[in-house]
Amino acid sequence: xxxxxxxxxxxxxxxxxxxxxxxxxxxxxxxxxxxxxxxxxxxxxxxxxxxxxxxxxxxxxxxxxxxxxxxxxxxxxxxxxxxxxxxxxxxxxxxxxxxxxxxxxxxxxxxxxxxxxxxxxxxxxxxxxxxxxxxxxxxxxxxxxxxxxxxxxxxxxxxxxxxxxxxxxxxxxxxxxxxxxxxxxxxxxxxxxxxxxxxxxxxxxxxxxxxxxxxxxxxxxxxxxxxxxxxxxxxxxxxxxxxxxxxxxxxxxxxxxxxxxxxxxxxxxxxxxxxxxxxxxxxxxxxxxxxxxxxxxxxxxxxxxxxxxxxxxxxxxxxxxxxxxxxxxxxxxxxxxxxxxxxxxxxxxxxxxxxxxxxxxxxxxxxxxxxxxxxxxxxxxxxxxxxxx
Numbered sequence: 001x002x003x004x005x006x007x008x009x010x011x012x013x014x015x016x017x018x019x020x021x022x023x024x025x026x027x028x029x030x031x032x033x034x035x036x037x038x039x040x041x042x043x044x045x046x047x048x049x050x051x052x053x054x055x056x057x058x059x060x061x062x063x064x065x066x067x068x069x070x071x072x073x074x075x076x077x078x079x080x081x082x083x084x085x086x087x088x089x090x091x092x093x094x095x096x097x098x099x100x101x102x103x104x105x106x107x108x109x110x111x112x113x114x115x116x117x118x119x120x121x122x123x124x125x126x127x128x129x130x131x132x133x134x135x136x137x138x139x140x141x142x143x144x145x146x147x148x149x150x151x152x153x154x155x156x157x158x159x160x161x162x163x164x165x166x167x168x169x170x171x172x173x174x175x176x177x178x179x180x181x182x183x184x185x186x187x188x189x190x191x192x193x194x195x196x197x198x199x200x201x202x203x204x205x206x207x208x209x210x211x212x213x214x215x216x217x218x219x220x221x222x223x224x225x226x227x228x229x230x231x232x233x234x235x236x237x238x239x240x241x242x243x244x245x246x247x248x249x250x251x252x253x254x255x256x257x258x259x260x261x262x263x264x265x266x267x268x269x270x271x272x273x274x275x276x277x278x279x280x281x282x283x284x285x286x287x288x289x290x291x292x293x294x295x296x297x298x299x300x301x302x303x304x305x306x307x308x309x310x311x312x313x314x315x316x317x318x319x320x321x322x323x324x325x326x327x328x329x330x331x332x333x334x335x336x337x338x339x340x341x342x343x344x345x346x347x348x349x350x351x352x353x354x355x356x357x358x359x360x361x362x363x364x365x366x367x368x369x370x371x372x373x374x375x376x377x378x379x380x381x382x383x384x385x386x387x388x389x
Contacts (some may be wrong), residue, residue: 014173034075035366038120038160039284039324042203046286046293048367051329053388056343056372060385062089067359067381071120071130071160071324074368079286080128080142081375081383082094082117088130088138089383090145093371096385100145104132120160120200120364124182129168131157135169137178138187149185153178159241160200162208164223169208171197177210179226189226193219199241199284202249209249209263211238218249220263232266235259240324242282243292250292250306252281258294258304270309274295274298275282284324284364286332293345295321301334301342303349313349317342324364328372335361335374341384357384 034185039046059133064220066084073080079093086104091097115134124131127148128140133156139148153175162169173196179188193210199209207229210219216237220230236253243250248269249261260269274296283295291312292304297320303312319337326333331352332344337360343353359376366373371387 009102032076033368034073034123035368036075036123037074037162038071038364039243039286040198040242040366042162043245044202044241045245046284046324046326047245047288048326048328050165050370051331052333052367052386053370055354055388056386057389058355058384058388059094059371059389062091062096063097063380064089064375064383064385066116066379068375068376069118069363069377070130070375071364071368072373072375072383073121073123074366074371074373075123077369079366079371079385080121080123080371082119082121082130083371083375084116084377084381086114086116086132086369088117088121088128088140088145090142091215091383091385093369093373093385102128102138102140102145102147104136104138110239112193118156120159120377122163123162124163124168126181129161129163129170129182131159131161131170131172135172135174137161139168139182145227151178151180151185151187159198162201162203164203167223169201169203169223171199171201171210173197177201177208177221177226179223191221191226191228198239202242202244204244204247204263209242218261218263226340230263230266232261232263234261235271239280239282242263243285243287245287250285250287252285252294252296254280256281256296256298258285258292258302260292260306260309272301272302272304272309272311274300274314279320282322286325286327288327288346293325293327293346295323295325297321299336299338301332301344302323303332303346311385315342315344315349315351319360322362326365326367333367333372334345334366335363337362339376340382341365341374353374355384355386357382
């Protein structure tokens, strides 16, 4: 039954009905989509909740001294971006107006540099979370950009965090996976990973996964207490975050292969490799019901049949692709070291949009509310926001 029919049955005056409709529409207008972590969710699937406009246009840009390799986050009409020069900026998503800047350190000593933010950001309702390349993990108040709490690890932090309930989980190059109370900064547990943690945690139910550099082993941790639940031998090491769907992990490796692994059994579902062209993979996959899409240092993005592991298509660029592709509607978006941002059709791998950023891109896009935000990692690099004018 439509809303108007209900009001007629209730014999409501028309002006009351119209007031309700206007109020409802205004409330709907205030609702925003979000992209709250590296791959937009605990499973790291890399899929936006809605498509982008057919024709993307550059809406605004912001220049930062050393550029950015971090993945932005988006929520409530704002975007938050970390830079390699040691700032986290908050912008109005529509206008590009900068609302605040947080610095990794307030004062930089002579002949020194500020710790930079290479890691992806993560959000909860009140806080921005990000680690820096000197090993400090920062919790920043979303509204004001003020420090909420910090924690110093013994190694650089290059992977993003995940917020699970009232906890935040992240890894460090000091060989530990950490879990903290997101509000207070109180340590809940730490788990030894036997090597540096490079990736944003992937969460499957009450479990998360890491690999160390001691040997190619997938370590499965219980996120409730940080204990090791399982160790699964691998053919090669992971350098980027895996995606998980229905107990299957999807990931690329340092040897250039892409794998689907049933981590519970454990057993390999399939493996994929480009003969004579295998290059290290530092890109995380986007996973849809049909496809696994991933970038490679062989200068291609590969789209693989999720069930069979067979190649659907490959899209070539002129530079390595460390950027992790994002699926929005029927298109895939990513950046390349060839200094372009691409939009490619999901069905056939054909170029449908291209923006000449003129600077190398290793970071990944964040997509929400009809906007795409991505950064370049060159000197005098730019934060770029695309949408419909």
